[in-house]
Amino acid sequence: MSQDEDQPAAGTHDVDAEKAVLRAMLRSTEAIADIVEVLRGDDFYRAAHELIYNAVLSLYADGQTPDAIMVGAKLAEQDELDKAGGQDYLTAVASSPSRGASWQKEADRIQVLAVLRRTKAAAVHIENLADEGTVETAERIINAAQAEIFAATTRRRDVLPPLYALGDVLEGTLDTIEAAASPRSEASGLPTGFTDLDSLTNGLQPGHLTVIAARPAMGKSTLALDFLRAAAIRHGLPVALFTLEASRDEVATRLLAAEARVSVHRMRSGTMEDDDWARLARRMPDVSAAPLYIQDGAYANLVDLRAQCRRLRAQQDVRLIVVDALHLLTYGTRPFASRYEEISEISRCLKLLAKELQVPVVAISQLNRGPEQRVDKRPLVSDLRDSGALEDNADLIILLHREDAYEKESPRAGEADLIVAKHRNGPTATITVAFQGHYARFVDMAQT
The missing domain is CATH 1.10.860.10 (DNAb Helicase; Chain A)
Structure with a gap:
């Protein structure tokens, strides 16, 4: 030496x-x-x-x-x-x-x-x-x-x-099972803001890819924004939204409408009343302090998104990533023989990204016209647009359905079904929530 x-x-x-x-x-x-x-x-x-x-x-x-x-x-x-x-x-x-x-x-x-x-x-x-x-x-x-x-x-x-020996793993597994059986147990993943959905899934799990899918104008982006609100505003957890459909101003407007219970139409048309302004003022501090990061670049691709996610995870410790929407996202660095193959590769990479960063990734996807060709209009997993690989790569698939989107006089007007069509680690179910479109949000039925 x-x-x-x-x-x-x-x-x-x-x-x-x-x-x-x-x-x-x-x-x-x-x-x-x-x-x-x-x-x-x-x-x-x-x-x-x-x-x-x-x-x-x-x-x-x-x-x-x-x-x-x-x-x-x-x-x-x-x-x-x-x-x-x-x-x-x-x-x-x-x-x-x-x-x-x-x-x-x-x-x-x-x-x-x-x-x-x-x-x-x-x-x-x-x-x-x-x-x-x-x-x-x-x-x-x-x-x-x-x-x-x-x-x-x-x-x-x-x-x-x-590498972990099975005997060492089992001790922690039993602790998790016992904790879940406790009357005071909470969701092990990130809360979605919906009681029945959290009970079914234990929240959005780190390393999992969740797909929210529906026909246009059903409220896919609204539901994803509800997940973000629950994590960032109610629980103070850093989250990120990559949106190719809405601008950051539109996202902020919907957030304020949902949190303050002020009509989106009134906010955009300039017809807000004194009570609306008062509700907005009360919620503004909490909303503005929420650690929610928005990327609305019009030319984003998967390679750019992956790099930004890694940086956000390292610098801001983001706990949830939402991608809105898959059908507008491109891979970015090489051509594909078909859009089917490109979406398949994108979904595979999003799953791997979730595992690498150990955060839940929520991706929004379109459904094809299959539901509109059926009498009851209810979506199926087979209706996923562009790629059956989405079903293979996703850990959780939530199909969003509203009867009143097809039948204005439906007796279920104002209701929406969250159809958990795939749940890798648990049962599937249909969860009914309330749709408050004027506030740009879904809520538990008990809150209506």
Whole structure:
């Protein structure tokens, strides 16, 4: 180990900060508990420090209180003591004077420097890929570049997905089952704002793709906006809407109408009354503070959407993504033999994106004219437009149906059916809700 190697660098590593973190971990289990929430072994620049860090965590996981002697013994047992600098180095690290900064700050510094190193390495790799790229391989390179930058700049990440022994998994599974049986249990996923739907699905689940489908003017976008309102306004969770159908001003108008119970027509025609303005003023603070992000770019494609979703997940911790609508979305980087194939690939990629980011993704889709050719007009999964692959890739499919859209004098005027036609992890059902079109919202029947 050279003297120069121990000197803090002005670039992308700080050996003294790494020593300070290890010193704290060798002296205090409290420090271990804090630091493990920030750092992973490969965040350390020096390989010796990574070995020491991992040995400390191994002892800590066994319920022991690590010190220089115990860590040395652990490393010797693994035939790695010499690689870690030897026992004298461990003792010197544990007894080194404090730099004055808290171990949390030192750990944060190490992590930031590790992110810079990974970003630099990713940039070099991406440049090499681009140099070797062709028009035919551009799509693969673009996706690889986005994934590499996302992985490099994510502060907490797993380099490889971990493997889990079934016995370890079952313990957590039983806890989940017991919690669900509790009278006080709540939806494990994101709440939709609809009591019966949440009871059926346990909310919108991370990693799942949900498809909302209906014929035009049934209220697909309105239902998706209800999901967003429930998450962002009622529960303060960051959410994102990618809309190709409505402008951001139209989305904001519908949000205000739904929350303040003010007619959309009055808001747009300039005929609002004093009571309307009062209701609007009462709800404005909560609506404006909601962490809802809107992207209404007219030329959005899947490649752009995927990149923005990764950035929003990393920077804003978005918990729900809505795409409105699939039939207007293009893939973006390569041609397809048919629209059927393109939609199939888009839906597959949205499912993979949901799994990668571990958030629910809700996609809005059109139905073909099948329902209008039947007597009862009720939609079926087979009516999904452009691609049967939507049914394969979706975890949850909600078909929206309103009788009064076809028969104005229907005895069910003002009612809507949420037909849960596919539910990968549970039963299917038809849930009746109230449609309040003048307020641009659906609500539980009990709220009418």
